[in-house]
Amino acid sequence: MRGPGGDLPPHPGPAGGPVYLDYNATTPVDPRVAEAMAPYLTDFFGNPSSGHPYGETPRRALAAARTRVAGLIGAHADEVVLTASGSEADLLALRGAVLASGRPRPHVITQATEHPAVLETCRALERLHGARVTVLPVDRDGLVDPSGLAAALAQDTVVVSVMAANNETGTLQPVAELASLAHEHGALFHCDAAQAVGKIPLDVKALGVDLLTVVGHKVYAPKGAAALYVRDGVELEPVVYGGGQERGLRAGTENVALAVALGTAARIAEADLADGAPARTAALRDDLHRRLTDGLPGRVHLNGPENNRLPNTLNISIDGVLGHDVLAVARRIAASTGSACHSGTHTPSPVLAAMGVDPARALGALRLSLGRWTTSADIETAATALIQAAASR
Template identity: 75%
Template sequence: MTSSTHPGLDGGPVYLDHNATTPVDPRVVEAMLPYLTDRFGNPSSAHAYSTGPRAALARARRQVAGLIGARAGEIVFAGSGSEADNLAVRGAVLAAGADRPHVVTQVTEHPAVLETCRALQRWHGVEVTCLPVDGDGLVDPAALAAALTERTVLVSVMAANNETGALQPVADLARTARARGALFHCDAAQAAGKIPLDVDELGVDLLTVVGHKMYAPKGVAALYVREGVALEPLVHGGGQERGLRAGTENVALAVALGTAAELAARELAAGGHDRVRELRDRLHTRLTEALPGRVHLNGPAEHRLPNTLNVSIDGTLGPELLAAVPEVAAATGSACHSGDPAPSPVLRAMGLDDARARSALRLSLGRWTTPADVDTAARLLTAAAAGTA
C-alpha cells in the first residue's frame, strides 16, 4: 500500500517536477538494500553466494516484462534511458547491414535519440529524416508513410513528450513502419508506469523504460528487444544481457527497477492514474479561474499523460515566475543560459510563438501529490502571476 507521504517531500516545496525525476519509493529502497549488503554475489558465478542474486535478477526481469506485456527474455537492463536509446537506435542501424541506411524520427524526440541519429549521420553515412509535428506536438502517420523508403531500417518515436505529455499514435506509427519492413523503437521513459502499455498491442520492436521516471533510483533502465530482433552491442565483453550489454550486472538496481515496475503495474490496475489526472485537472481549473483569459494549455487536451500540465500564462516569463515562487518546485521545459530563457524547442516546433513558449510552465504530478499540494501551488503561482500582469 502506498504511504500517504514521502520522507523526501516532508517540509519541502510542493514537488511538481515528476517528469524530471521521481522520489524513490521506500518500498523500492527496501527491496534493493539486501543486494548492496549481504547478497553481494556475482549472479554469473556458480556457488551459493550467487544463487540469490541470480534469482533476484531473473525476477526483476519478469517484473519489468510484466509492466509492458513482454517476455522476461526480451528485457535487457541498462544504466540509463539514454544508454537504452543508444543501444536501440545505433544497435538496430548497424546490425541491419544495409547500404546507406535510412532512419526516421521526429523533431521533438529526446536528445538521446536525436543525437544518436546525428552521430550515425556523421560517422556512418546514415540518412536521417526528422518528421514535423502538428500544433499538439503529434506526428501524422501519413507523414511517416510518405517518408519511408526501401532503405529505411528504423523508425524511432517516443510514447509521450516530457514537456507537454502528448501521447503519440504509436500503434499507428509502428504499423506503418513495420508494413514497410522497418523496425520501430519507442522511448517510453515518460509513459511507462503512468499509462498502461503493451508491446504487442503497440506493435513495437524496441521500447525504453527508465527507472527514475517511475520511483526507482537513477542509473537503471531497460530496453525491450522483441525476440528475433538483431542489435549491435554498445558494450562488448563477457556476454551478459544476451550479449548486448557486457559487464557484471548491478543486481541491486535491477531489483529496484523490477520492484518499481511491479508497484506501477499494481497502481495502474487500481486506477492510480485516474487519481493523478483528477488532480492535474484540478490544478488547471484553479489556474484558469484565478487568471481568466491568461492561461493557455500547450499540447493536446485529451491525448496526454495523466500527470502532465503544460500551460503558458500571458504576461509572464516561466523562469521568472518559478523563481518568484520557491515554494513550488516545477520546470519550464526550456533552457536558460546567462539569464536569457530560450524558447522551448518542443513548443516552437508545435508552432507556438516566442512569447507563449517563454511563458510556459511544466507542472508534473506524482504518486504523493495531494489536493492540498495542488491548491497551494495554484494559489502561489496565481498570486505571483497576478503581480506581473
C-alpha cells in the same frame, strides 16, 4: 491516499520542502523500492554469473526483476535487456539497429519533439556511420501525422523512433499506427516510453513495437536503472562488448541492487495502474488547471492536446510573464519550464517551437507534472503560489 496493497509510504523528500511538481524530470525513490534493493548492496553481493552459493540469490533476484519489468509492458522476461539509463537504451536501439542492418547508408526516421537522447543519437549516426536521417514535423498538438511517416518510409529505412509520450506536454503519439506503417516497409520501430511507462497501461504486443525504452527514475526507482525491450528475433549490434551478459548486447556484471529496484518499481506501478491511479492523478491535474484558469482569467493557455496526453502532465503558458520569473517568485513549488538559459538569455523550448507555439507564449510556459505523492492540498498550495506570482509580475 492509498497505494497498492495498503497505505502509501510517507513522502521520501525533505520535510517542509516545496510542493514537488516536477515528476517528469525525476521521481523520488519509493521507500518500498529502497527497502527491496538494500540487501543486494550488503548481504547478497555475489556475482550473478558465479556458480557458487554467493551467486545463487543474486541470480534469482535478477531473473525475478526481469520478469517484473516484462510484466509491466506485456513482454517476455528474456526480451528485457537491462541498461544503466534511458539514453543508453535509446543508443542500443538505434545504433544497434543501424549497425546490425549492414546497409551502406541506412535510413533512420524520427520526429521533431523527441528526447535529445534520440535526436543526438541520430545526429551521431549521420556523422559517424553515414546514416540518412529524416526528422518528421509535428502539428500544434505535438502529434506526428501517420501520412507523413508513410511518405518518408523508403526501401532503405532501417528503424523508426517515435516516443510514446512527450516529456514536456504529455502528448501521446499514435504508436500502434506508426509501428504498423514501419513494418509494412520492413523497418523496425523503436519507442522511447520513458515518460509513459507506469503512468498509462502499455503493452508491447498491442503496440506492435520492436524496441521500447523503460527508465527507472521515472517510475520511483533510483537513477542508473533502465531497460530496453528487444522483441525476440530482432538483431542488434551490442552497445558494450565483453562477457556476454544481457544477451550479449550489454556486457558487464549486472548491478543486481538496481535491477531489483527497477523490478520492484515495475511491480508497484503495475498495481497502481490496476488500482485506478491514472484517473486520480488526472483529476488532480485538471483541478490545478481549473484553479489557475479561474485565478488568472483569460491569461492561461494549454500547450498540447487537452485529452490525448499523460494524466499527470499540465503544460501551460501565462500571458504577460516569463515562466522562469514565475517560478523564481513561487518559492512554495518546485517545477520547471521547457526553456533553456544560455548566458542569462532564455530561449523557448524546442518542443514548443516545433509545435509552432509563438516564442513569447513559449517563454511563458510552465511544465507542472504530478506524481504518486501529489495531494489535493498540494494542488491548492501550488495554484495559490502560481496565481500570486503571476499577478505580481
